[in-house]
Amino acid sequence: MARPRKFDEQQVLDTARERFWSGGYAATRMEDIAEATELGKGSLYGAFGGKQAMFHRVFDDYCGSVVEAVSRQLCGNDADAYARLSAHVYAVAAATAADTAHRGCLLAKGAAELAEHDETVAKRARATIEALQALLEGDIAACQRNGDIAADADPGKLAALVLAVLRGIEALGKAGASEETLTDIACTALAVLPRPAH
């Protein structure tokens, strides 16, 4: 009944994510996104409303995909819980080291730039962090049931610690730490987790 869209909304959001990610919010121009997507600015504004609304969509998508990816890496049976935790921690270190452009994580970058003045971004960042913490806690509890981590430790506190280490790895990576340093941190963090006495 009407003219259909020529572009895929999700694809445009992915391109916008790239731009916001590498340039930050304030330094990215809507025209950059328009050029990168080969769309006119009118289409962009028609479909997404404006720059801020568009960033909110991008940020929301990103947070969702992070939680989903971590969930895939950490959920499973008790027997492999420790292997999954270990693999996840090393994976974060490796991914951070591989990010030669040092853009870090859009969650951290976006929150750093906007959380103070944008309640929507702040809320979403908080919710994402909480979801990640819950995933880690679930996996650590599984490790405890399987006898890989001391049963008398508080899984919530260990999860918070691991989460802090993971965010710290990203922060250090952005500041230019070497791959060796990052994997050392991952390795040391896993090594200091309390093992059950036997």
Place this chain on the structure above:
Amino acid sequence: MARPRKFDEQQVLDTARERFWSGGYAATRMEDIAEATELGKGSLYGAFGGKQAMFHRVFDDYCGSVVEAVSRQLCGNDADAYARLSAHVYAVAAATAADTAHRGCLLAKGAAELAEHDETVAKRARATIEALQALLEGDIAACQRNGDIAADADPGKLAALVLAVLRGIEALGKAGASEETLTDIACTALAVLPRPAH
């Protein structure tokens, strides 16, 4: 022989730091700084060159003051090394929790926004991180000499881990974690450090 400056250069830099810290680099206008310092833009440009150069000065000062403050907190005799480490870790957690505006640390914020595209900022951030790591390593080695931390552990790796935890605490604080969570992380991190067998 010529007209003297009416303002104190350091004071202007401190004011500029406030602005850059709370607004970020891109979102802070030179006119904001001019108004806040009650100076004309001509004076600002005459004294500092421009926005980027001014930020470099601010960032440099900030990094220096951070290293100096941490150095004061961590340097001392072997007997109190562990107490200093513990106090420092708790202090970071408390300071992060007290930062209700969630501005985090200018080092992290500036690096997040600019390191990718500004080599000067990237270099300074890297050097600062390395200095912090060295300070932690020195204190941890002192702990080991005093028998507070297992002597067979690698002090460099433990220092890197602690540094990651500290940066992680700041990142989580910016994302809105509660004070309780942050102090829990500090407490857990100290608890999992390897103690000497006796």
Place this chain on the structure above:
DNA sequence: AGCGTTATGGACGAACCAGTCAAGAATTGA
């Protein structure tokens, strides 16, 4: 006091950028 030198402050220029708008294009249903 007069001069040379440097600081000041505000007006100005040029570029930039978010968002709007109107004219035209594409599609479906009648």
Place this chain on the structure above:
DNA sequence: TCAATTCTTGACTGGTTCGTCCATAACGCT
């Protein structure tokens, strides 16, 4: 084929911002 509807394009607007410039002010030296 025509009408109705939504999409697209890109020029335009209004406001903002970096940086410059210049007339003037303030100081030390002679």
